[in-house]
Amino acid sequence: MVLLKIKFTQQRRVHLAQGLWLLSWMAVMWGAIIFCLGVYLKTELLRRDEVMDNTEIHVVPNILMMVGLASIGTNWVASRVCQDSMDATRFPRWKVLLLVWFAVAAVLCCLLIAVVVLSFALQGRLEESLKVGLRNGIRFYKDTDVPGRCFQKETIDRLQMEFRCCGNNNFKDWFEVQWVSSRYLNFTSKEVKDRIRSNVDGRYLLDGIPFSCCNPSSPRPCLLYHLTDNNAHYSYDYHSEELNVYSRGCRQALTDYYMQLMNSTGPGVLSVILIQISVLLSMRYLQTAMEGAMGLEDPEGESEGYLLEKGVKETFEDLKVNALTMLKFGQVDPNDTEGSSEAAEKDASPTPAS
Known part of the structure; x- marks a missing residue:
C-alpha cells in the first residue's frame, strides 16, 4: 500500500x-x-x-x-x-x-x-563541572607566582566583576581558603601569627573577600574584612539587603548564563x-x-x-x-563442513598430466 x-x-x-x-x-x-x-x-x-x-x-x-x-x-x-x-x-x-x-x-x-x-x-553536568572548577580556582587564587596558575587570580577577579557574583556558592567560600599569598604576609606580626596558629592546617584564614566581590551599587563603601561581625562596623548588619558584596555565587551565575545561551539556540x-x-x-x-x-x-x-x-x-x-542480509554477507557458516571438505578433496586430488 x-x-x-x-x-x-x-x-x-x-x-x-x-x-x-x-x-x-x-x-x-x-x-x-x-x-x-x-x-x-x-x-x-x-x-x-x-x-x-x-x-x-x-x-x-x-x-x-x-x-x-x-x-x-x-x-x-x-x-x-x-x-x-x-x-x-x-x-x-x-x-x-x-x-x-x-x-x-x-x-x-x-x-x-x-x-x-x-x-x-x-x-x-555543567553545574557540577563549574562547582569543582570554581572551587579549585578559589583555592589557587593566591598562587600568582606558580607556573600554570599565575593568571588564576585575574581570571577569578574578572569573572566576579563581570557576572556580579562572589565565591562558589556565596561570599563565605572565601572564608574557608587562604586567598592571600604568604609572600604578602608579615610573619613578625602578632595578628598574623595568631591567625596561623589558630588554624589546624596552619593557614591564614580571614572573614574577608577580594575586592572583586564588592557591589558598586551598594550605598555603603566596600567592606572587605570582618564581614560577619556586626560590631566591627558602625551601623552594619551583614544580613541586610544592602550588603555591599555580591550575594549570588558564581556557580549559579555561570550556570544561568550558559543555560540561557543554550536555551536561546532552541x-x-x-x-x-x-x-x-x-x-x-x-x-x-x-x-x-x-x-x-x-x-x-x-x-x-x-x-x-x-x-x-x-x-x-x-x-x-x-x-x-x-540490514540482516548485509550483516550476514561474507560470513562463513561454521556448520557448513560439507563444502569445505569437498574443497579440501579437490585440492588434494592429483593434477592429470598434460
Whole structure:
C-alpha cells in the first residue's frame, strides 16, 4: 500500500521544484546561522575553561557546528537537484546520490533533536563541572607566582566583576581558603601569627573577600574584612539587603548564563528541524513524481508522487531484512563442513598430466 500518494501534473511538478529550491536555500542560510551559534557557544565555553572541571558540555557546540556545515552542504545539493529535475537527461544521474542524501538528511534531523535534548540533559553536568572548577580556582587564587596558575587570580577577579557574583556558592567560600599569598604576609606580626596558629592546617584564614566581590551599587563603601561581625562596623548588619558584596555565587551565575545561551539556540534549532523535514518530504515527492513521469509515454502527463512505496510496517520489515542480509554477507557458516571438505578433496586430488 502506497503511503500518502498525491497526483502531480506537469505544472505542479514545476511548482514543487521551485518551492523546494527556495526552501533549500532557506535551509542553507539557517545552517550557516546554526554553525555561527555553535562557534559562539564554543568560544564562550573556552573563555571560562579555567573554571570548568570537564569538557562534556562542549558536545553541544560541537554538534551544532558539525550539523550547521552538513546542513549547508546537504541543502545546496538539494537546490542542484531541483535545478536538474526538469531535465530528463540530467535528473536520472541523481538517483543513486539521492539515497545517500536522504540518509544524511535524516541523520541531520536526529542530531538536531539530540542537541535540544542535550541542552537540558547536561545542565547537571555543567553545574557540577563549574562547582569543582570554581572551587579549585578559589583555592589557587593566591598562587600568582606558580607556573600554570599565575593568571588564576585575574581570571577569578574578572569573572566576579563581570557576572556580579562572589565565591562558589556565596561570599563565605572565601572564608574557608587562604586567598592571600604568604609572600604578602608579615610573619613578625602578632595578628598574623595568631591567625596561623589558630588554624589546624596552619593557614591564614580571614572573614574577608577580594575586592572583586564588592557591589558598586551598594550605598555603603566596600567592606572587605570582618564581614560577619556586626560590631566591627558602625551601623552594619551583614544580613541586610544592602550588603555591599555580591550575594549570588558564581556557580549559579555561570550556570544561568550558559543555560540561557543554550536555551536561546532552541527556537533556531527547532526552526531548522522543521525546515529540514519539509525539504526531506518535498524532495521525496519530487523524486517519485519525476521518476513516475519519466516512465510515461508523455513526460508531461500526470504522475504519482508518494513518500513510501509500501506501508510503514512493510517498509520497516524490508529494511530489517536488507540490514540482516548485509550483516550476514561474507560470513562463513561454521556448520557448513560439507563444502569445505569437498574443497579440501579437490585440492588434494592429483593434477592429470598434460
